Amino acid sequence: DTAVSQTPKYLVTQMGNDKSIKCEQNLGHDTMYWYKQDSKKFLKIMFSYNNKELIINETVPNRFSPKSPDKAHLNLHINSLELGDSAVYFCASNRGSAGELFFGEGSRLTVL
Amino acid sequence: GIQVEQSPPDLILQEGANSTLRCNFSDSVNNLQWFHQNPWGQLINLFYIPSGTKQNGRLSATTVATERYSLLYISSSQTTDSGVYFCAVGQGNTPLVFGKGTRLSVIA
Numbered sequence: 001d002t003a004v005s006q007t008p009k010y011l012v013t014q015m016g017n018d019k020s021i022k023c024e025q026n027l028g029h030d031t032m033y034w035y036k037q038d039s040k041k042f043l044k045i046m047f048s049y050n051n052k053e054l055i056i057n058e059t060v061p062n063r064f065s066p067k068s069p070d071k072a073h074l075n076l077h078i079n080s081l082e083l084g085d086s087a088v089y090f091c092a093s094n095r096g097s098a099g100e101l102f103f104g105e106g107s108r109l110t111v112l
Numbered sequence: 113g114i115q116v117e118q119s120p121p122d123l124i125l126q127e128g129a130n131s132t133l134r135c136n137f138s139d140s141v142n143n144l145q146w147f148h149q150n151p152w153g154q155l156i157n158l159f160y161i162p163s164g165t166k167q168n169g170r171l172s173a174t175t176v177a178t179e180r181y182s183l184l185y186i187s188s189s190q191t192t193d194s195g196v197y198f199c200a201v202g203q204g205n206t207p208l209v210f211g212k213g214t215r216l217s218v219i220a
Contacts, residue, residue, distance in 0.1 A: 043210040097205040100160040
């Protein structure tokens with residue numbers, strides 16, 4: 001059984017479009033995250049959610065909006081996509097912020 | 113925020129060789145993990161090790177929290193060990209902060 005799953009795994013789209021990436025975890029964790037990995041492999045936190053509340057929001061453009069319908073899901077919606085948004089987006093989860101973090105397989109977004 | 117530095121940035125090994133990867137961090141932490149990102153991009157959990165020593169097969173890790181560093185040992189390296197190794201640390205309720213990684217290439 002996949003612990004943290006993301007869809008889609010690959011996404012190719014045009015500048016200006018709006019897209020969403022979905023994430024689900026079946027580990028019973030209470031905190032979920034979105035990380036962005038750029039072309040240089042740097043992994044940077046974008047958002048984290050604890051019990052459906054946003055607890056940290058790094059300096060991410062407001063074109064990015066996380067949505068959590070319940071504590072097992074954290075979706076990422078991106079408006080007005082730009083070339084610089086091309087990256088791999090990873091969803092992750094843990095139990096409490098000090099618990100072991102588990103990642104999904106990543107979603108590679110390419111903006112043309 | 114906390115700073116994480118990994119060394120070396122790149123490492124090339126002959127199959128069968130041993131290696132040590134280092135992670136230095138700038139403040140006290142309550143979470144430290146080592147990950148392996150394989151050539152397919154998957155982030156694989158290696159160790160959850162905020163302190164102490166753990167071993168898993170050919171891999172072992174040690175974190176000396178009071179001196180703010182962690183070491184990952186790879187023994188008898190194999191080509192399948194190739195990829196990028198990340199150290200990530202967390203403090204309090206903050207999400208894990210990642211180092212820039214060590215890119216390892218194991219040559220047959």
